[in-house]
Amino acid sequence: MTTSLPPVPYFDWDNRYPDWTEQVVAAVREVAESDEFILKSRVAALETAVRERTGARHAVAVASGTGALTVILAALGLGEGDEVVTPAFSFISTASTVALRGARPVFADVDPDTACLDLAAAEAAVTRHTRAVLPAYLFTTHPDMTGLAELARRHGIALVEDSAVGLGATVDGRPAGRFGRAGVYSFFPAKPIGGAGDAGMIVTDDDDLARDMRMLRNHGQDLGVRFLHHTVGFNCRMDEITAAFLLQRLPHLDEFLNARRRIAEEYQERLAHLAPDVLTPPDGYRDRAVYTYVVRARRRDELKEFLAGEGIETVVYYPKPLHLQPAFAHLGHQEGDFPVAERISREALALPLHPDMRPGDVARVAAAVERFYRRSR
Ligand SMILES: Cc1ncc(COP(=O)(O)O)c(C=O)c1O
Structure with missing residues (x-):
């Protein structure tokens, strides 16, 4: 670290x-x-x-x-x-x-x-x-x-x-x-x-x-x-x-969801300007259930590693689309069959999100993401 x-x-x-x-x-x-x-x-x-x-x-x-x-x-x-x-x-x-x-x-x-x-x-x-x-x-x-x-x-x-x-x-x-x-x-x-x-x-x-x-x-x-x-x-x-x-x-469902929505909105505000390196989810969280905050990131795996070095844990949801999972090999699909799903699997990265995040954590994550792209431009 x-x-x-x-x-x-x-x-x-x-x-x-x-x-x-x-x-x-x-x-x-x-x-x-x-x-x-x-x-x-x-x-x-x-x-x-x-x-x-x-x-x-x-x-x-x-x-x-x-x-x-x-x-x-x-x-x-x-x-x-x-x-x-x-x-x-x-x-x-x-x-x-x-x-x-x-x-x-x-x-x-x-x-x-x-x-x-x-x-x-x-x-x-x-x-x-x-x-x-x-x-x-x-x-x-x-x-x-x-x-x-x-x-x-x-x-x-x-x-x-x-x-x-x-x-x-x-x-x-x-x-x-x-x-x-x-x-x-x-x-x-x-x-x-x-x-x-x-x-x-x-x-x-x-x-x-x-x-x-x-x-x-x-x-x-x-x-x-x-x-x-x-x-x-x-x-x-x-x-x-x-x-x-x-x-x-x-x-407490609405209370929990509102706390999550606020975190997602803050990420959104802090990360939107990084497009096209980072693509944030669609705006408008008021009615949505926020489970994980997943962005699409260029050079996702390098970014993940950089964030880990900054002490920030992230998760890849999901690294392999369903049609390329060994469990579904019998269906006979190959790479290229569903290009959007494949691209999202290469780019998706979930940033930390839970209702009890410390004040300043979202800003810190966003600043680290920004640093990664600035540094490597
Ligand atoms: C989209 C989706 N479907 C189904 C499930 C399955 O739910 P459970 O883990 O309760 O079996 C999950 C759980 O992660 C999910 O994210």
Whole structure:
């Protein structure tokens, strides 16, 4: 390290939200002193809280965001021979959950500004085998959800919203997760509303789908009769400790998001003038959920190394687009198939962002980024 200043960690687990430890301990104690452990009253209360927050008819608590997608795709009856149009650049779950059904993820390129599924590319990828379109929210941005909802309606296919990182965002006046047949939220610890472990939630207005998903998350078991299984399901249940903890945190969602939005806005102000060396995400954070602050940077790997030398930790989300992942080699893609996704994988860099960043940290990160490009011009 070439600096005597304290490091700027990417995510400061030692200095996270106030009361975190007390809330975890309180949740454990509360459940330990009860006789409820899995899918009981606290899980039901969390489902109610998410329903109220999002306006959904149903919220179905599950074990993770990935579990949420898995359960939705199973409830939709997706399987071999079916195709799902999905972005070439996202977290693995967006496509792996499709592949695990035996269906084919059909990748489409992403929009260069949002890094999310491009509407025209999605349209071009639809075939007579397409059963669903599965876009993802990423970082601080979202796809053209209104356009994708219209595409799904026109083609008579399901829109499944991977809004794992979108809880609390509104898009065109509608809550994230509420555009299609079903949407998901993840409570992975680093998310704006993070649990103290894995957890997820599904929202839908579809009564039949909700009933099927409630069964599927619990081994396909009848909702009233124990050990009667209507279908082959999963163990994808949420536990009461997780729900008790999340019930304490959910009321603070806007507070957490606003703190993150302020940090993103400060980065934006301080970095915008570095274009085209550094491209910041699109402006306008008011309604967006800020999960990670990802810029596109020329000579990204050198910049990352330079920042590390300055004590600033950064993360690459995601270094390889989905179509080039070994896990999807069987789909036969090659470099050049989705040029925007590939370019973003080479340029994306997430700068430190968490609500309890010390005053001056954003300025310090931005100044270091500026120094890197000035020095090397
Ligand atoms: C876009 C996206 N989809 C799905 C997931 C999966 O959520 P989980 O980690 O809760 O399984 C994530 C989590 O990082 C994500 O970022």
